[in-house]
Amino acid sequence: MSTRIHGINPIPAAILDYLKSQHVLSLATNDAQGLWAANVFYAVEEARQALLFLSETSTRHGSSLLVDARVAGTISDQQRDIALLQGLQLTGTVRSVRLHRLHRAWRDLYNQRIPEAAGRMTPLWLLQLETLKFTDNTQRFGHKSTWIRT
Template sequence: METLAAINRWLAKQHVVSWCVANRGELWCATAFYVYDAQKVAFYILSEDHTRHSQMTGLQANVAGTVNGQPKTVALIRGIQFTGEIRRLEGEESEALRAQYNRRFPVARMLTAPLWEIRLHELKFTDNTLGFGKKLHWIRDSCTQ
């Protein structure tokens, strides 16, 4: 749990996630602002249904992606690589999380894009501030919601 706590602290300070989705041999990536839920170990993003990545996702799909900072020196590199599953949220579940998203990113109130959840299955956190090449790993188990 200490590993996940360290990852959660870092993810809470970031705000942009990039992810890739594959469908019928085609691969596409996207980037969005996110809200991170440490208890569910999930990102919440907005994306229009007409985008290429949303069309490829359908109602849900497997994804892989990254969250990283932009340090000027190798010694300060920190970043996440992940796998997970993305799905479009609907109804009450979407409304409650959308309110949270709008609080973090007030400009989102003007957007009509649906909310999506990226439920993380595996995380690898590279943190060179703990020593060059230091990696922390987390994998969702059946006990994690």
């Protein structure tokens, strides 16, 4: 998926590279029971500026997504050296893509990134990124850059 959708503010290369270098998203959801967080494996869908992940609707976070598609999340590495720490905070909206025309291509993209998931029938979701805040201590301590979808 390397095509770009026209009219969208491009995600800066440093942020996109970081997204691609990681694979676990801590996803926060909200429903009538309140806030919830869960870790999910993800793949980057560059053309849509989105993340793909699997989740059953029977899970707390999966059922929450059916109620409220708005999410927040974090992605971070686990460096012991604070000067090397990088991480992302994000917001977006999530939707099931089971009936989308690109479902098969997106499933293949996800399975390439997370091969252990190949063959699973778990529903695939698309998290449309709205905001990204990247902290990169390799630039300097507390260096931040922000991306907002326009």
